[in-house]
Amino acid sequence: MGCSPSAETPRSGRAGDGGEDGREEDDAVRVSLSAESRRVIRQSWREIQEDVSRVGIIMFVRLFETHPECKDIFFIFKDVDDVEALRTSRELRAHGLRTMSFIEKTVARIDQDERLEQLILELGRKHYRYSASPKYYEYVGTEFIRAIQPVLKERWSPALEEAWKMLFLYITCTMKRGFQQAQREPAHT
Template structure:
């Protein structure tokens, strides 16, 4: 289960817990920085290698996530009753799910040069996670498990700088997902309020 994550945040949670623990835990992160140009190049280069093994990496990432944060498994209707996590390593459903998540990562990598498009994609994903009942405080657990899953694929090509680049990318994407989640949560709250209880629209433009 062990995986050595180097650098500042040798934690399983990459959500910048040192900067306002509770806000991050509630999913109300401040906006994270996007990766630098140099980091984008490193991420893109490494993705060319990782992509050949995404099915395997997706499974490893989720089995690790369920091992390190069992509360995440309960969110998944298909996996919440599975006691023996080893069985998941051959599960067709987990393979398919891992591939969906990996293909989102692939799209995100491709959009690192078009940050507006990446932001829209990640916010939409955050909104759909509101409907999956996946609490935003869990989003930041995924980056560390992704890193542990792909490190062995890259072998000696893995460096501390590359790790920092992927961490930055995950912090960025998950902070946008959290924003999307919060937007959807407020929208749903507004919809369930009766019209008389809704806050009046401000007329500051008048």
């Protein structure tokens, strides 16, 4: 079936998606981003951008606090247990900004399904090269949502939360597909 950001019937069996019938086993999630969900994501992103650096740091500090096993992916943070050292780390700030930049690109392409899919698939492929297991991907969306709630304050709503959850479900699902595609590729020497 595959992940699709649209409310239309999901596309099926495209070449290169994996499996004999062109489908990924872990990919049977249907993601529906309505026009209203896309609108509220774009609108909230404009507000989040004003504090993007802080959101990135908060997101990763919380990620490492709630799921310390995620630090194993980041060799530089693997043995750092001091939360203040994480908050002031230039490396963590840089990675947080890269992640926020990716989210910005995602929001910019939110109405361009094919371009959005390719962007996210490539990120999944890169995460394979970094040995960043897909089992951690969903945690990032959860911590992003927790980090943006205080930024958006009274503008936060259940509908906005659901829209961001659906977007991150799509990102997670599609990244996993990109990771699996890269995993199946022959090693380049």
